[in-house]
Amino acid sequence: MKIVVCIKQVPDTKGGVQFNPDGTLNRAAMLTIMNPDDKSGLEAALRLKDQYGAEVTVVTMGLPKAEDVLREALAMGADKAILVTDRVLGGADTWATSQTLAGAIRNLDYDLIITGRQAIDGDTAQVGPQLSEHLNIPVISYAQNIKIDGDSVIVERQFDDRYHVLKAKMPCLITALAELNEPRYMTPGGIFDACKADITVWGRADLVGVEDSNLGLKGSPTQIAKASDKVRKGKGEKVNLDPAESVDYIVGKLKEKHVI
Amino acid sequence: MDFTLSKEHEMARTLFKEFAEKEVKPLAQEVDETEEFPRVTVDKMAKYGFLGIPVPKEYGGQGCDPLTYVMCVEELSKVCGTTGVIVSAHTSLCCDPILTFGTEEQKQKYLVPLAKGEKLGAFGLTEPGAGTDAQGQQTKAVLDGDEYVINGSKIFITNGKEADVYVIFAVTGMIEKKGRMMKEITSFIVEKGTPGFTFGTKEKKMGIRGSSTYELIFTDCRVPKENMLGKLGQGFKIAMHTLDGGRIGIAAQALGIAEGALDRTIAYTKERKQFGKTIAAQQNTQFQLADMATKVQAAQLLVYKAAMAKANQKEYGFEAAQAKLYAAEVAMEVTTKAVQLHGGYGYTREYDVERMMRDAKITEIYEGTSEVQRMVISAALLK
Numbered sequence: 001m002k003i004v005v006c007i008k009q010v011p012d013t014k015g016g017v018q019f020n021p022d023g024t025l026n027r028a029a030m031l032t033i034m035n036p037d038d039k040s041g042l043e044a045a046l047r048l049k050d051q052y053g054a055e056v057t058v059v060t061m062g063l064p065k066a067e068d069v070l071r072e073a074l075a076m077g078a079d080k081a082i083l084v085t086d087r088v089l090g091g092a093d094t095w096a097t098s099q100t101l102a103g104a105i106r107n108l109d110y111d112l113i114i115t116g117r118q119a120i121d122g123d124t125a126q127v128g129p130q131l132s133e134h135l136n137i138p139v140i141s142y143a144q145n146i147k148i149d150g151d152s153v154i155v156e157r158q159f160d161d162r163y164h165v166l167k168a169k170m171p172c173l174i175t176a177l178a179e180l181n182e183p184r185y186m187t188p189g190g191i192f193d194a195c196k197a198d199i200t201v202w203g204r205a206d207l208v209g210v211e212d213s214n215l216g217l218k219g220s221p222t223q224i225a226k227a228s229d230k231v232r233k234g235k236g237e238k239v240n241l242d243p244a245e246s247v248d249y250i251v252g253k254l255k256e257k258h259v260i
Numbered sequence: 261m262d263f264t265l266s267k268e269h270e271m272a273r274t275l276f277k278e279f280a281e282k283e284v285k286p287l288a289q290e291v292d293e294t295e296e297f298p299r300v301t302v303d304k305m306a307k308y309g310f311l312g313i314p315v316p317k318e319y320g321g322q323g324c325d326p327l328t329y330v331m332c333v334e335e336l337s338k339v340c341g342t343t344g345v346i347v348s349a350h351t352s353l354c355c356d357p358i359l360t361f362g363t364e365e366q367k368q369k370y371l372v373p374l375a376k377g378e379k380l381g382a383f384g385l386t387e388p389g390a391g392t393d394a395q396g397q398q399t400k401a402v403l404d405g406d407e408y409v410i411n412g413s414k415i416f417i418t419n420g421k422e423a424d425v426y427v428i429f430a431v432t433g434m435i436e437k438k439g440r441m442m443k444e445i446t447s448f449i450v451e452k453g454t455p456g457f458t459f460g461t462k463e464k465k466m467g468i469r470g471s472s473t474y475e476l477i478f479t480d481c482r483v484p485k486e487n488m489l490g491k492l493g494q495g496f497k498i499a500m501h502t503l504d505g506g507r508i509g510i511a512a513q514a515l516g517i518a519e520g521a522l523d524r525t526i527a528y529t530k531e532r533k534q535f536g537k538t539i540a541a542q543q544n545t546q547f548q549l550a551d552m553a554t555k556v557q558a559a560q561l562l563v564y565k566a567a568m569a570k571a572n573q574k575e576y577g578f579e580a581a582q583a584k585l586y587a588a589e590v591a592m593e594v595t596t597k598a599v600q601l602h603g604g605y606g607y608t609r610e611y612d613v614e615r616m617m618r619d620a621k622i623t624e625i626y627e628g629t630s631e632v633q634r635m636v637i638s639a640a641l642l643k
Contacts, residue, residue: 075271185279187309188332189322191271 001054003045004108006101006115007038007073009066013120017229034069037116041176043183044146045114046077052148055079057108061089061100067199074194075186086203091217098130099214103207105135112153113173117142128175138172144180272328276335288340291470292615297422298470301343306377310347315355319367321375327567330512337516341619342470344516348509349418354381357427357502358449361490370425370449382423384414384476385499392632394499395443399478401430406485408448410478413460420474421459426450429495445495449487456481467618504577506627507584508570511563514591514623518556521598521616525549528602548601552594559587578640585633588623595620
C-alpha cells in the first residue's frame with residue numbers, strides 16, 4: 001500500500017502571532033510546528049504502515065524552510081519526503097494550494113491520501129476535500145478511526161453527537177482530526193537518518209495538469225482583507241449567588257449588553 | 261570556533277524537551293514523594309530509543325553521538341533528576357563497557373536488548389569498604405570448572421532491583437605491580453535471576469528518591485566464565501574507563517538540574533511581589549540570576565566539550581572530570597540559590613526547587629566525588 005500524507009508547517013501559536021504590515025502572517029518571524037491535524041494524519045498513516053505494511057510519502061507546499069516539518073515526519077517514520085516550493089506558488093489560498101498539491105500528487109502512485117482536517121493558521125478545512133475533487137477520488141472527512149478492508153477503507157467520521165461509519169474504495173482521501181490519535185515522538189536515530197535523507201524538491205515545472213491561472217496569489221480567489229491575533233478575553237466576573245438569583249443576574253447582564 | 265548546534269542536535273533537543281515536559285515532568289513530584297521507580301516512563305523511553313542513544317545501530321541502538329545522549333540526560337534532569345540518572349547509569353555504566361570491552365557474543369546477547377530498552381542495566385563497583393578506593397574490593401570470584409563463583413556484596417547500586425543485566429567487579433587474585441602486591445580485579449556480566457544473586461536493603465535517600473538504589477548480594481553465585489567482561493585482571497581498567505564516560509552522564513544530569521532550577525526561579529521571581537514590586541525588579545535578584553545563568557552556561561560548555569571529546573578522542577578522562585566537578589558544584593550552588601530566591605515557599609515540597617536542591621547533592625558524590633575529580637584533574641596537570 002502506498003500512502004501520501006499532506007502536511008503543513010504552521011506558526012506555533014504558543015509563541016505569539018506576528019503580522020506583516022500588509023496584514024499577512026510574518027511566517028519568518030515565528031516559531032513553526034507541524035500542523036496538529038496533519039501530525040495525526042501522519043500518525044494514522046504510520047500506524048497503517050505498522051499494521052499492514054505501507055510506504056508513506058509526505059508532501060508539503062511552502063517556503064524552503066518547510067523542509068523542517070518533512071525531516072520531522074521522516075524522523076517519526078515516513079519513508080519519502082517531497083517539498084513543493086516555487087516563488088510563483090507564494091500567496092496561495094486554499095484553491096491554489098489544493099491545485100498545487102494535486103499537480104504534485106499526480107506524479108505519484110497512491111492508494112490513500114491523508115490530510116489533516118484543517119490548519120491552525122487558516123482553519124478553513126478546505127484543502128483536503130478540494131484535493132480529492134481535483135484528483136477525482138472519494139473523500140471521507142473528519143476521520144476518528146481508520147481501518148483497511150481489502151481494497152477499501154472503513155472510516156469512522158465524527159459528526160456532532162455521533163459518528164458515521166463509511167466505506168470507500170481506494171484510492172481515496174481521508175481528512176484526519178487531531179483527536180484521531182496521539183502522534184508518536186521522533187526517535188534520536190530517526191532524527192540522524194532524517195537529517196541525512198534526500199528530500200525531493202519540486203517546482204512549478206514539476207506540477208502535472210495545472211494551469212498557471214490556478215496557482216499562487218494570482219490564482220487565488222480569496223484575498224485577505226485583514227488578519228488579527230486572537231482578542232484576549234478579559235478577566236471576567238465571579239459572583240456567588242444561589243441558582244435562582246444567578247439566573248436573574250445572568251439574564252440582567254445579557255439584557256444590559258443587549259444580547260437578549 | 262562555532263558553538264551553533266547542528267540540525268540533528270537541535271531536533272534531538274526539541275524531542276527530549278517535549279518528551280520531558282509531557283511525559284516526565286507531570287510525574288516528577290510524585291516519584292519523589294512515593295520513592296517509586298518510574299517504570300511507565302522507562303517503558304516509554306525504551307519505546308523511543310532513549311535507552312540506546314550512543315549505541316551503534318547494529319547492536320540495537322540509535323547510532324547517535326555522545327552529545328545527543330548528553331542532551332537527553334540534560335533535558336530529562338531539568339524536570340526530574342531521578343529519570344536522568346536512570347538513563348545515565350543504564351547507558352554509561354552498563355551499555356558502554358559491554359560495547360567497549362565485550363565479545364561479539366556478549367554484545368549480541370546483552371547489549372542488543374539493553375540498547376533496545378528491553379532490558380535495563382546497572383553497574384556494581386562500590387562496596388561498604390570500597391568507594392573512592394576501588395582497591396578496597398572484598399567481593400571475590402573464584403574459578404570452579406567452567407564457572408566463576410562470586411561471593412560478596414555491592415552497595416548504593418543505581419537501578420539496583422529494577423535492572424536485568426549487571427556489570428560487576430570482583431577480586432580474582434593477587435598480582436605484583438611495581439614491586440607491590442595488588443588485588444587483581446576482573447569484571448563480569450551477571451544476569452538478574454542467577455542463583456545466589458539477591459538484593460539487600462533499599463537505600464532511603466535524600467534525593468533522586470525514585471531511582472532504585474539497592475545492595476546486591478552474591479552468595480556462591482555461579483556465573484559462566486564466558487560472562488567475564490574483558491580479560492582476566494582488566495577490571496580496574498574497565499571500571500576507570502567506564503567511570504570516565506559515566507561522569508559525562510552525571511555532569512549532564514547536574515547541568516539539567518541546575519538549568520531546571522534556574523528556569524523555575526526566573527519564572528517565580530517575575531511573579532512574586534514584595535514591597536509593591538516583583539522580586540525580579542530587585543537588583544539583588546537580578547545579580548543572583550545573572551551569576552546563576554553565567555555559571556550554568558559555563559557548565560554546559562564544559563559538559564558538551566567532554567561529550568565531544570568522548571566522540572573524538574581516545575582519552576577523555578580529564579575533560580569528563582572537569583565537566584563533572586564544575587557542573588555538580590554549579591548544580592548545588594544554583595539550586596541552593598533557587599531555594600533562597602523562592603523564600604519560604606522554596607523550602608516546601610510544593611515547589612520543584614526543594615526537590616532539585618536535594619537531587620543536586622548526589623551529583624557531587626557519586627561516580628567519583630568532587631574530591632576525586634580534583635585528584636584526576638591535578639594529576640593530569642602535574643604529571
